[in-house]
Amino acid sequence: MTVEIDTRTDRAPGRLVRPGDRDWDAVRGAFNVLVDQRPEAIALPTDAAQVASVVGWARERGLRITAQTTGHNAGPLGSLDGTVIVNTSALTGVRVDERVRQVSVGAATRWREVTPLLAPRGLAGLHGSSPEVGVAGYSLGGGIGWLSRKHGMQTNAVTALEVVTADGRLVRADHEHEPDLFWALRGGGGSYGVVTGIDFEVQPLKELYAGALFFPVERAADVLHTWTGLLASYPEELTTWASIIHFPPLPEVPEPVRGRSFIVVLVAFLGDEADGSDLLRPLRALGPVMDSLAVQSPLGLNRLAMDPEQPLPFRSTTALLDRLTPAAIEEVARVGGAGSALGLVEFRHVGGALHRAPEGAGARATLPGDIAFLSLGVVPDPAAEPVVREQLLALEAALLPERAGDYPNFVMDPADPSAFFDRATWARLRRVKDAYDPDDLFRGNHHVPPSPTPR
Ligand SMILES: Cc1cc2nc3c(=O)[nH]c(=O)nc-3n(C[C@H](O)[C@H](O)[C@H](O)COP(=O)(O)OP(=O)(O)OC[C@H]3O[C@@H](n4cnc5c(N)ncnc54)[C@H](O)[C@@H]3O)c2cc1C
Known part of the structure; x- marks a missing residue:
């Protein structure tokens, strides 16, 4: 049309x-x-x-x-x-009320504008790996980051949303006002309106023990075997991600990693150095070639994952997993290790608070699985595409037996959103859509349509 x-x-x-x-x-x-x-x-x-x-x-x-x-x-x-x-990139503004640990942002806001205001006040938000990601889409789709095992998803830290609905009203949705809309937006996202402002709670955090252990990419299987074996014993205060990263040979990439490949264990520990070191001893025993772990301000979490910040051409895949089996690890190391066409093969330890629905949770109340897998390959020209696709498919096949579901914010291709929710939640999301947007004016990225009309 x-x-x-x-x-x-x-x-x-x-x-x-x-x-x-x-x-x-x-x-x-x-x-x-x-x-x-x-x-x-x-x-x-x-x-x-x-x-x-x-x-x-x-x-x-x-x-x-x-x-x-x-x-x-x-x-x-x-x-x-x-x-x-x-x-919504002109709807700027960030306000922090440290007395009640509340932040109010306009829908233009990216995490990089929020975290520097929080850290000096001894506060931290439930942001993810990239400071360039918008608070809006991140919060409406779920939002998992360094503090999620302890404090859950960002969407459930949201306390109010200002939203323009299909009939052109500007409403404030929270637990008392428009509670169904408030519930649906927190997981159903952009299918319900245009969000103009977001209020959310942040956590007290003065400092933490965080950083990265870098190992040569050839050690990928060893590191993944050890890392996987530790996860069940790790407390919710400790979040570790194991990522194979092939850093591009670009001038903006820091010299020590530029053009090189590593398996990196990224760490955020809500505790002191002594306890953190104890928990990480088996990984350190593998002999990292670089070790940046230190007690630091939560501001350090902003760029800990070393995500790309400028737009780039890529293909990606993702899944939530119950576990990483020894056979899958060998295949991951073979496909994603030295010489791979992929830029990133990432495994995040999730679980913990992400398995529990907090009181008053929205539609995205929990996430299944204990590991969030995400992989991407840069496709600078069409000739690069077949091998990137083939390697992403090989990873999907290797991880399929342990697949627990999908995390919608990591799904970057068209998909069937009904598969992201259980049947009762999906049915309720559609009923709220019927009530607020029966003509299906708003399209979310993972779209919730109105209920089918009876014939
Ligand atoms: C490099 C990178 C790193 C990432 N890291 C993480 C991570 O660590 N943890 C994590 O959980 N996710 C992560 N993500 C995924 C991220 O959460 C999603 O891509 C999210 O949708 C981005 O939100 P956005 O507003 O920036 O993007 P947009 O593409 O602008 O928005 C995505 C969708 O959100 C909805 N939306 C956005 N703004 C509004 C609005 N104002 N009103 C109503 N609906 C709106 C719409 O449906 C829109 O299609 C990452 C993504 C990338 C590319």
């Missing part, structure tokens, strides 16, 4: 960028540059009232709406025919 919008006669509310406009390509870009977003138009409202006007404007023209903050998870949207992107 192509909708003709003549911006000279058909005045849209606020700034609207259309195909052919000078900054079209700059504005429509996603974090994964292989995702070629071609919506009908992109609206850039500067406040909630403008968001509401855009919603009304699009609705009158039979257009659908998808909200976007940073474009870190644009891949699942697929074709954007007949759809307007409402880009």
Whole structure:
């Protein structure tokens, strides 16, 4: 469907960028540059009232709406025919109330703008591996990071959401107001409206013992065998990720790792150095070639994972796993180890608080599995694609027997979102959609449609 919008006669509310406009390509870009977003138009409202006007404007023209903050998870949207992107990147603002450990942000906010305000106050948010990820999409889809084994998912730390609904109202959704909408947004995300503001709770944390143990990539199987064997004994205060990382030979990559490959054990321990060292002794005994573990401010967690921060072209795969078997480890080391075409093969120890639904949880109450697996390969040109795809498929096949489910925020391709929830949760998500957006105006990246209409 192509909708003709003549911006000279058909005045849209606020700034609207259309195909052919000078900054079209700059504005429509996603974090994964292989995702070629071609919506009908992109609206850039500067406040909630403008968001509401855009919603009304699009609705009158039979257009659908998808909200976007940073474009870190644009891949699942697929074709954007007949759809307007409402880009919330002008809805800025961060406020910290340290007395009650509450943060309020505009929907433009990225984690990098929040963490530096928290650390000096002895606070930390439940952010993930990349400071460039938006608080909005991260929080609406779940949000797992360094403190999740202890404190759960970010979505359940959210205390209120300001959202423009399909009828153009700006509502505040929390446990007392619009409780069904509040529940559905925390897991069902962008299918219910355009979020303009988010309030969330943060944790007290002055310092922690954190850093990375680097081993040559040739030791991948040894390290993964030892790491896997330790997980069941690790307390919820300790989060470790084991990642094979093939660092690109780019000038912005720090010299000691530039162009080299490692298996890295990343560590965040909510405790002191002595206890942390005890817990990590079996891994240190494997003889890391670099060891950056130190007592530090939670600010150090921002870039601990060394994620890419600039848009890049990639293919990825993911799964939640019950365990990593010895046979799977050997295959992972063979496919993802020295000489692999993949850039990252990451295993995060999850579980702990992620297995327990906190009181008042949203639709994404828990995550199954004890390990979150994520792998990606950079595809700089089409010739690189077949081998990256083949290696991602080989990893999927090796890990399939231990698959426990999916973590939607890591799913970066179109998928069946009903598989991300149990049947009762999915049915409730659709009922809330019926109540708030029966005409299916809003498209989430992992979309929740209204209930099927009876024939
Ligand atoms: C490099 C990288 C590192 C990552 N690390 C982690 C991690 O450690 N832990 C983790 O849990 N996840 C992680 N993710 C996944 C990340 O949480 C998702 O990609 C998330 O959806 C990004 O949110 P965003 O707002 O930045 O992206 P966007 O693509 O802008 O948004 C994703 C979706 O969220 C919804 N949405 C966004 N903004 C709004 C809004 N204002 N109103 C309503 N709906 C909205 C929409 O459905 C949208 O399609 C990572 C992703 C990447 C690429």
